[in-house]
Amino acid sequence: MNLLIIDSHHAHGLDVAVRAARAGHAVKWFFPENDKNKWIGNGLVTKVRSFEPHLRWADLIFLTDNVVYLHNMNAARREGAAVFGATVESAEWELDRTHGMEMLRENSIDVPEYREFDHYDDAIRYVKAQKRPFVSKPSGDADKALSYVAQDHVDLLYMLERWKASSKLKPPFILQEKIDGIEMAVTGWIGPDGWIGPWCENWEFKKLCAGNLGCSTGEQGTVLRYTKKSKLAKEVLVPLTEDIRRTGHIGPVDVNCIIADGKPWPLEFTMRPGWPTFQIMQRLHKGDCCEWMADLVDGKDSLGVDYENIAMGVVLSIPDYPYSHLTRKEVVGIPIYGAEKVTEHLHPCEMMMCEAPGENGKRAQMMGTAGDYVLVMSEAAPSVKEAQRGVYKHLKSLTVPNSPMWRVDIGDRLRRELPQLQKWGYATGMSYQPASSTASQTERSTSLPNASMQIGSTLIIYV
Numbered sequence: 001m002n003l004l005i006i007d008s009h010h011a012h013g014l015d016v017a018v019r020a021a022r023a024g025h026a027v028k029w030f031f032p033e034n035d036k037n038k039w040i041g042n043g044l045v046t047k048v049r050s051f052e053p054h055l056r057w058a059d060l061i062f063l064t065d066n067v068v069y070l071h072n073m074n075a076a077r078r079e080g081a082a083v084f085g086a087t088v089e090s091a092e093w094e095l096d097r098t099h100g101m102e103m104l105r106e107n108s109i110d111v112p113e114y115r116e117f118d119h120y121d122d123a124i125r126y127v128k129a130q131k132r133p134f135v136s137k138p139s140g141d142a143d144k145a146l147s148y149v150a151q152d153h154v155d156l157l158y159m160l161e162r163w164k165a166s167s168k169l170k171p172p173f174i175l176q177e178k179i180d181g182i183e184m185a186v187t188g189w190i191g192p193d194g195w196i197g198p199w200c201e202n203w204e205f206k207k208l209c210a211g212n213l214g215c216s217t218g219e220q221g222t223v224l225r226y227t228k229k230s231k232l233a234k235e236v237l238v239p240l241t242e243d244i245r246r247t248g249h250i251g252p253v254d255v256n257c258i259i260a261d262g263k264p265w266p267l268e269f270t271m272r273p274g275w276p277t278f279q280i281m282q283r284l285h286k287g288d289c290c291e292w293m294a295d296l297v298d299g300k301d302s303l304g305v306d307y308e309n310i311a312m313g314v315v316l317s318i319p320d321y322p323y324s325h326l327t328r329k330e331v332v333g334i335p336i337y338g339a340e341k342v343t344e345h346l347h348p349c350e351m352m353m354c355e356a357p358g359e360n361g362k363r364a365q366m367m368g369t370a371g372d373y374v375l376v377m378s379e380a381a382p383s384v385k386e387a388q389r390g391v392y393k394h395l396k397s398l399t400v401p402n403s404p405m406w407r408v409d410i411g412d413r414l415r416r417e418l419p420q421l422q423k424w425g426y427a428t429g430m431s432y433q434p435a436s437s438t439a440s441q442t443e444r445s446t447s448l449p450n451a452s453m454q455i456g457s458t459l460i461i462y463v
Contacts, residue, residue: 001290004058006051006073007031012064012275015347015376017045019282019289028054036324039332039370043353055081060294063251066091066272074248082297083250086271090249094271097139097174104266107239112265118171120164126175127153127160134175136160137268147216149178176267181260182417184426186232187252187270187277189296189303194241196301199230201427202277203414204256208322210409217322221314221410222277223384226284226305231425232257236266250297252278262424276376279347280313283380306380310430312387313347313378314410316395318402321372334369337399345394347376374400383431384411384418 003025005013011031021027029041030051041047048054051069055061055076063073063085070088077083093100097116104111116139117123127134133150136159150156162168187200202224208214236255244253254270254277282289286304295302318334320326335356339346350371358364379390388411395406414432421427 001025001294002057002059003027003062003290004051004054004060005029005062005064006069007064008068009034009037010065010275011037011040011350012273013062014041014045014349014351015279015282016062016064016289017041018348021045023289025290028057030054036328037350037371039328039352040350041352042370043365044348044351044367055079058082060084060290060297062290062293064273064275066094077248082294084293084297085251087248090244090247090253090271093244093247094269095139097137097268098172100269101266103240103243104236107243109236109239109266110263112176114174114176116172116174120160120171123173123175124157124160124164127156133178135178137174137176138170139172139174179258179260181258181265182421183256183258184232184264184421185254185256185270186230186237187254187274188233188237189251190241190244190253191250191296191299191301192245193299194245195238196296197303198226198228198305198307199233199237200224200226200281201230201232201430202254202274203417204277205407205410205413208407210407215322217315219274219276219315220407221312222274222280223310223312223387223411223414224277224280224284225310225430226307227429228307231428232259232264235264251293259421259424259426276313276315276347276349279376280311280378282347283311283313283345283378284309309380309382310384310387311378311380312384312391312411313376314391314395314406315349315373316375316377316398316400316404316406318369318372318374318400318404321405324372326372328371331372331402332368332370334400334402336367336369336374338397339367342377342394342397345378345391347378349373349375351375369400369402374404377406383434384414385433387411 003020005017007013009032013029017027017029027045028048029045030048061081061083066086070091073083074088093103101111101114131153133152134156136148148159185202188195202222204219205221206216206219208217252273254274256267257264284306292303318331333354335354350373351367352370353365354368355363355365377391377394379387381387381390418427418432
């Protein structure tokens with residue numbers, strides 16, 4: 001198969017390109033090069049400087065995002081191209097938060113009240129009048145690190161004033177009320193005739209540091225599993241089927257929710273592959289990594305998945321991620337010793353082939369860094385705890401001579417969240433501990449003070 005990967009400034013497609021080439025497909029990868037990203041993929045895959053000359057060559061076009069080139073892709077579809085990804089219309093479900101919420105409402109899915117602001121001064125007056133903390137979220141393709149969860153109304157006022165002065169958070173943006181609950185998302189794969197096969201339930205860990213501390217990064221790690229039946233999908237995805245089909249969207253649709261007292265509150269859509277969620281999904285996909293996507297464009301369901309195991313992935317980065325202010329000479333060309341021993345578990349992000357001293361002291365070609373967001377490591381196992389052990393074992397097997405870093409608690413919060421979710425009918429059949437550890441896990445859980453109160457994240461109500 002001829003695979004054309006079209007990327008944007010984020011250059012997410014390296015792992016897909018490497019796996020497809022390894023499977024015997026002819027691969028060409030396009031992303032707009034600049035001084036920061038031009039090393040990514042060097043020596044690993046074939047990169048092209050423009051995608052237009054290769055549209056007719058491609059048997060499958062894979063879109064990694066839903067921000068740019070969508071008008072080109074709509075036109076390519078009309079000419080018969082097989083495009084796996086968002087359309088101009090479906091991208092608006094994610095990029096325009098208000099539109100996304102209205103689509104949920106129109107399909108009789110309850111959503112919280114929300115309020116969008118186009119001017120900082122209006123938001124500041126509103127917070128002063130309410131005297132309550134809110135969550136601020138940007139609309140469009142803004143940096144996800146600009147999402148801010150206020151502790152009280154005072155620190156939110158400070159942040160609004162700071163953003164106003166710096167113009168870093170571009171209007172429009174949304175303020176949301178905080179309410180306790182458990183964060184959980186579900187992804188479905190949709191083709192021209194509707195949903196296919198499995199649902200992917202997933203739990204993201206978005207903060208930089210363990211304990212949910214530090215800045216928001218989008219995603220530092222994720223736990224996910226495939227299931228034939230999903231209560232959450234039935235509630236927040238299935239009712240949307242016809243409206244999504246009408247957009248021409250082919251590929252993943254994800255809805256992130258907060259579940260409180262057994263009720264899901266949809267917060268936002270992801271109308272594209274999630275990163276690193278899509279890399280981690282590969283641990284559970286069976287068969288060829290590309291054929292099922294080409295089949296989905298044609299309305300066929302050939303996606304085989306592992307229903308028995310849970311997959312988990314963790315991001316490995318180097319300083320000064322997530323800010324990326326260092327010069328390229330400080331983050332490019334650093335060898336990753338041991339990468340060849342964990343090939344199936346290692347998902348390259350900002351990597352390249354480089355030259356460095358080998359075991360015999362002579363310089364040799366090996367995989368190395370091409371930026372500070374280096375790779376995702378994954379593992380699959382019957383329980384969250386077993387997958388977690390595997391991931392961290394693989395990470396520790398690497399030697400990266402430049403202060404590698406990763407969160408050490410990905411998956412931990414599911415120990416207390418899964419029992420509560422399962423009482424409400426969600427994530428049924430999913431295990432945190434290996435079966436042999438169930439009894440001892442129950443013992444430890446009941447000894448935790450206020451364990452029943454520790455149900456996790458934040459419910460966000462749009463006001």
